[in-house]
Amino acid sequence: xxxxxxxxxxxxWFLPLGVVLALGVLIFRSRYWIGVWPQTAAAAQIPxxxxxxxxxxxxxxxVTATTRFGMTEQMRAMVVPGWRRELPFALVVTGYFAGVILxxxxxxxxxxxxxxxxxxxxxxxxxxxxxVVIVLSVAFGHLVxxxxxxxxxxxxxxxxxxxxxxxxxxxxxxxVVSGPVWDEIDLPIVLARLLFAxxxxxxxxxxxxxxxxxxxxxxRRKGATWFGATALAATVLLLGVTVAAGSPIKxxxxxATDECAGVTVKLxxxxxxxxxxxxxxxxxxxxxxxxxxxxxxxxxxxxxxxYRPGVPGQTVxxxxxxxxxxxxxxxxxxxxxxxxxxxIIGRKNIHPCTAPGTSKSDDEYLRAVEFVxxxxxYLVGGTGGPDYHTSAGADRxxxxxxxxxxxxxxxxxxxxxWALKTKNAxxxxxxx
Amino acid sequence: MLxxxxxxxxxRLFIRSRRVPAGLILTGILCLLVPLIGHTVLPMPxxxxxxxxxxxxxxxxxxxxxxFVPAICCQSPFGEGEAACGHHWRRLRTLVLAVxxxxxxxxxxxxxxxxxxxxxxxxxxxxxxxxxxFSALTGRLLGWRLAWAGPLAALPLLIFWGFSLExxxxxxxxxxxxxxxxxxxxAIALLAVxxxxxxxxxWRRQQLRAVxxxxxxxxxx
Numbered sequence: 001x002x003x004x005x006x007x008x009x010x011x012x013w014f015l016p017l018g019v020v021l022a023l024g025v026l027i028f029r030s031r032y033w034i035g036v037w038p039q040t041a042a043a044a045q046i047p048x049x050x051x052x053x054x055x056x057x058x059x060x061x062x063v064t065a066t067t068r069f070g071m072t073e074q075m076r077a078m079v080v081p082g083w084r085r086e087l088p089f090a091l092v093v094t095g096y097f098a099g100v101i102l103x104x105x106x107x108x109x110x111x112x113x114x115x116x117x118x119x120x121x122x123x124x125x126x127x128x129x130x131x132v133v134i135v136l137s138v139a140f141g142h143l144v145x146x147x148x149x150x151x152x153x154x155x156x157x158x159x160x161x162x163x164x165x166x167x168x169x170x171x172x173x174x175x176v177v178s179g180p181v182w183d184e185i186d187l188p189i190v191l192a193r194l195l196f197a198x199x200x201x202x203x204x205x206x207x208x209x210x211x212x213x214x215x216x217x218x219x220r221r222k223g224a225t226w227f228g229a230t231a232l233a234a235t236v237l238l239l240g241v242t243v244a245a246g247s248p249i250k251x252x253x254x255x256a257t258d259e260c261a262g263v264t265v266k267l268x269x270x271x272x273x274x275x276x277x278x279x280x281x282x283x284x285x286x287x288x289x290x291x292x293x294x295x296x297x298x299x300x301x302x303x304x305x306x307y308r309p310g311v312p313g314q315t316v317x318x319x320x321x322x323x324x325x326x327x328x329x330x331x332x333x334x335x336x337x338x339x340x341x342x343x344i345i346g347r348k349n350i351h352p353c354t355a356p357g358t359s360k361s362d363d364e365y366l367r368a369v370e371f372v373x374x375x376x377x378y379l380v381g382g383t384g385g386p387d388y389h390t391s392a393g394a395d396r397x398x399x400x401x402x403x404x405x406x407x408x409x410x411x412x413x414x415x416x417x418w419a420l421k422t423k424n425a426x427x428x429x430x431x432x
Numbered sequence: 433m434l435x436x437x438x439x440x441x442x443x444r445l446f447i448r449s450r451r452v453p454a455g456l457i458l459t460g461i462l463c464l465l466v467p468l469i470g471h472t473v474l475p476m477p478x479x480x481x482x483x484x485x486x487x488x489x490x491x492x493x494x495x496x497x498x499x500f501v502p503a504i505c506c507q508s509p510f511g512e513g514e515a516a517c518g519h520h521w522r523r524l525r526t527l528v529l530a531v532x533x534x535x536x537x538x539x540x541x542x543x544x545x546x547x548x549x550x551x552x553x554x555x556x557x558x559x560x561x562x563x564x565x566f567s568a569l570t571g572r573l574l575g576w577r578l579a580w581a582g583p584l585a586a587l588p589l590l591i592f593w594g595f596s597l598e599x600x601x602x603x604x605x606x607x608x609x610x611x612x613x614x615x616x617x618x619a620i621a622l623l624a625v626x627x628x629x630x631x632x633x634x635w636r637r638q639q640l641r642a643v644x645x646x647x648x649x650x651x652x653x
Contacts, residue, residue, distance in 0.1 A: 021585070025592060029479035046477050050588040057584060068577075151451050151507060152458050155580035159497045162588065163490060166474035170485070177477045177484030330482070388482055389597040 005088040010065075011058045011096040018054075018100040022047035026108055032332025033179075034111045035275040037119040039331075041126035042179025044108035048101045048130035049175040052137035052165055055097040057158030059141030062089045064153050083206045083227060086142075090205055094138045101130045119272035125185025126176070128194055129248065133175055135197035137161050142204040149209060173247035178331060181270040182252055182304030189248035196238035202231035251308045264288050266299040267341075269329070273302065279334055283379050287341070291416050294423070295348040299324040300341060334380050335387045342375035349423050353431035364429045366399040371422045373403025378415065383408050446524050452532065455505040459536055462498045466491050466540065467547040476588065480595035488591060491544065492606055495556050496583050498540050499563035502532040503571045503579035512634075522633070529630075533564055554610035562605045562619035565626025572629035 006012070025047045033039035063086065066075050075085060105127055144157035169175050176185075206228040259277055260268040262284025269280060287296055307323045327340035350368045353359050376386070385404055390397060406418060440448075447453070470491030478486040506529060508514040514521070537560050545553035563583050570582030594604030602608070605622075608615035632640075 017585075021589065025479075025589070028593065046592075049477055050592060051585075053588060054581075054585050057581070150454060151504060151577060152454065152501070155497065155500065155504065155584065156458070158580065158584045159493065162584075163469075163474070163493055166476050166488070166493075167472065167490075170475050175477075331484075 002088045002091060005092045006095070009089070009092045009096070010061060011093045014054065014058060015096055015100065018051060018097065019103060021051065022100050022104040023107060025050060026104055030331065033108070035115055035117060036179075036181065036272055036332075037112060037117060038122040038126065038179035038181055038184070038272065040108050040112040040179075041105065041123040042176050044105040045101075045126045045130040045133075045175060046177060047104050048133045049165065049169065051097065051100070052133050053158045053162040055093065055134055056137040056141030056144070056161035057154040058097070059090065059093045059138040060145030060148075060157035061141075061154040062093050063142050063145035064149055065089070067149050082208070086205045090138060090142050090201055093141075094135055094201070097134045097138065098131055101134055102127070105130070115275065117272060117274055119181070122179070122184055122272070125187050125190055125248070126179060128187065128190040129175060129185055132190055132193045132197050133165070135194065135201060136174075137165065139197055139201035139204050140164070142201060143207075146204065146207065146209050173249045176249065180330070181272040182302075182308070183249055184252045186245075186248045186250045189242070189245045192238060192245060193242050193248070196235065196242050199231055199234035199238050203228070203235050206231050251304060254304070254306050254308070257305060262288060264298070265296050267327070268299065268301045268305060270302050270305055273329060276329060276332070276334075280337070282381065283334065283337065283341075286379055286381065289412060291420065293420055294345065294416070296345055297325055297348070300344065301326045303328045333387055335376065338376040338379040339388070341379055342372050345375050346372040351427050355431060358431040360426070360429050360431060362395075364426050366395060367422055367426050369396050369399040370403035370406070371419060371426070373400035374406050374415070374419060374422075375403075377404040377407030442520075442524060443528075446521075446528060449509050450505045450507065450528070452505050452528065455501050455532070459498055459501050459539075462494050462501070463536075463539055463543055465494050466498075466543050470494065470544075470547060476591045478592050478595045480593070480597065480601075482597070486591060486595045488607075491548070491552075491556065492559065493587065495540060495544075495559055495606075496563050496587055497580075498536050499560045500567035500580045500583050502529055502536060503564070503567040503576060505529070505532065506571060506576040506579070506630075508576070516635075526630075537561070537564075551610045555606070555608070558610075558616055558619045559606040562622040565619075565622035565624065568626030569622075569629040572632060 026044055029043075033043040066072055075082075078085060109123075140161050141154075141157040144160065145153045147153075148156060165174060255271065257268055257271050259271055259274055260266045261277060261281040265284055265287040267280050267284045267287075269276060290296060301324050303326045305326070325344045327337045327344075330336040346368065350371060385401075390400070392400070407415065410418075470489060472490040473487045474490055474493070475485040476488045477484060480486075506525065537557060540560055541553050541557045544556040548556075566586065567579040567583050571579030574581055590604060590606070594601050594607065600607035602612075602614040603618050605615040605618040
C-alpha cells in the first residue's frame with residue numbers, strides 16, 4: 001500500500017522542487033557555517049522551517065483526496081478501518097518532506113566533514129529539531145484537512161501553520177536560525193518533542209472525519225478505539241512532558257580548551273571554532289603590538305567558554321567579576337570579535353565622569369567613539385569597513401567612520417601616537 | 433419541470449458551483465484577522481540581517497491568503513469539459529473573479545487603512561496586486577484548486593532572501609515603502625503575468641498555436 005501511495009502521491013512532485021528550494025536556502029546565503037558542526041546542522045535546519053508551511057498544506061491536500069476525487073462512498077465500503085487507509089498517505093507526505101530535509105543535512109555536512117572539526121556530537125539535536133518541525137506541520141495539516149475537508153483546507157492549513165510556527169518558533173525554541181557554539185540542543189527534549197509530534201500525527205489519523213462517513217462505524221472497527229485512545233493518551237502525556245521540559249536550546253557547560261592565540265594577550269576560542277584560529281592569531285598579534293600605555297586585559301575568552309552570564313539559550317552580555325572579559329564571534333564575523341574587544345579596551349582606557357550629575361562635552365564623547373572605532377578597525381586589519389549596521393545618530397556614525405579611516409592610514413606608530421593623544425585628551429577633559 | 437421564471441440565473445449557478453460562498457466566508461474571516469492579529473510581529477528567518485531573523489507583521493501573511501482565495505474559486509467542478517464552454521460562460525467567470533478580487537482588495541485596503549494607516553494600506557494593496565498575479569499564474573499552471581501553492585511556497589523564501597542590512601531589497605514588493613517605484617513595478621509585472629496566464633485558456637492557446645503555425649508556413653514559403 002505504501003509503495004502505491006509513494007508512487008501516486010501528489011507530494012512526489014514536490015520532491016525535486018523541495019530539493020532545489022532547500023539546497024537554495026542552504027547555498028545562497030553566507031557561508032560561515034561551513035567548518036563548524038553546530039552551525040552546519042543549524043543552517044541545514046532552516047529549510048525545514050521555511051518548507052513546513054508547504055508540508056502542512058501537502059498533508060491537508062493528501063487527506064482531502066478522498067472527497068476531491070469523489071471516492072467517499074468507495075472508501076466507506078472498505079473493510080479496512082479508516083485509520084489504516086489514511087496512515088500510508090500521512091507517512092508518505094512525512095517521508096517526502098523529511099527526506100528533503102535529511103538530504104539537506106547530508107549535503108551541508110559534506111564541506112564541513114572535509115576538515116572534520118570537533119563538535120559533531122552537537123549535530124543530532126539540530127537534525128531532530130528539523131524533523132520535529134516537519135512531523136508537527138504534517139500532523140497539523142492532516143488535522144486541518146480532516147476537519148475542513150473542503151477545497152480551501154490545504155491553503156488554510158499551510159497559512160495557519162506558518163502563522164503558528166513563526167509566532168511560537170522562537171518563543172518555544174521550535175527552530176533556530178543559527179547554531180552558536182555556546183549553545184546546544186538538548187537531545188532528550190527534542191526526542192520527546194518528536195514523539196509528541198508522532199503521537200499528534202497518530203491522533204490526527206485516528207480521529208473520525210467531520211463528514212457523515214463516520215456514521216458507518218468504520219472508525220471504530222479493528223482496534224481503532226484502542227489505537228485512538230493510545231494516541232490521545234500519548235499526545236497528552238508527551239505534551240505535558242515537553243511543556244515541562246521547556247526550550248531545548250541550552251547553554252553549553254564550559255569546556256577546557258587549548259585553542260588560544262597571543263602571547264601577552266591571550267584570546268581563547270571554543271574548540272569547535274578552531275577554523276578561526278589564524279584570524280584570531282592575527283588579531284592577538286595586533287593586540288600584542290599595542291603600546292603598554294594602552295591598557296589591555298591579559299586574557300579574553302570567547303563568550304560562554306569559562307562562564308555564562310544571563311539566561312541559558314540567550315546571549316546576554318554583562319560583566320561578571322573575577323572572570324576574564326569575553327568576546328563574541330557571531331556568524332564568523334571578525335568585526336563582532338573586534339567590537340567586543342574594542343569595547344573592553346575602551347572601558348579600560350576611556351574614563352567617563354564619576355561624580356553624579358557631571359559629564360564631558362559631546363565633542364569629547366565623539367572623540368571616545370572615534371577612539372573605539374579605531375580600535376575595532378585596527379584589530380580587524382585590512383582596508384574594509386564594518387560588516388554590521390548601526391542605528392546610532394549621524395554625528396556618532398561620522399565619528400566612527402573617522403576612527404575606521406584612521407586605522408587605514410599612516411604607520412602603526414602614528415596610529416598609536418594618535419590613540420594615546422586621544423585617550424589622554426578625553427581623560428583630561430574637565431567634567432561639567 | 434421548472435418554469436422559466438423559477439430557473440436559477442446563470443450567475444447564481446456559477447457562484448454556487450464554484451464554492452464562492454465558502455470563499456467569501458474565508459475572505460471575511462481573514463479580513464477579520466487582519467486587525468485582530470495583524471500587529472503581531474513574527475520573527476521569520478532571513479539571510480540578510482545580523483540576527484538571522486526579520487520582524488514580519490502578521491498582516492503580511494494574512495494578506496497573501498486574501499489575495500489567493502479568489503483564484504481558488506475559479507476551480508471548476510466540470511473539469512476540462514468547461515474549456516469547451518462558450519464566450520458567455522467565460523465572460524461570467526471573468527466577471528465573478530474580477531468583482532470578487534476587486535472587492536477583496538478594496539475591503540483589505542480599507543481595513544488596513546483604518547487599522548494601520550495609509551502608508552501600510554498602500555503597501556498592502558501593492559502586495560495584494562502582486563500576490564493575486566502570482567496566484568493566477570500558479571492556478572493556470574497547476575490547476576485553480578492549487579492557486580495557493582505558489583504564493584505559499586514563495587512567501588517564506590521572499591522574506592528569507594528579501595532583506596539586507598539596509599532593509600528590504602528592491603524586489604521585495606510586500607515590504608518596501610508605499611511609494612517605492614521598483615516594488616510597484618514588480619507587483620504590476622506580476623499582475624500582468626497573472627492576467628495573461630488567466631486569459632491563456634486552452635482555447636486561446638490552441639488559437640495562438642494555429643496562428644504561429646500559419647506564420648511559420650508563410651515564412652517557409
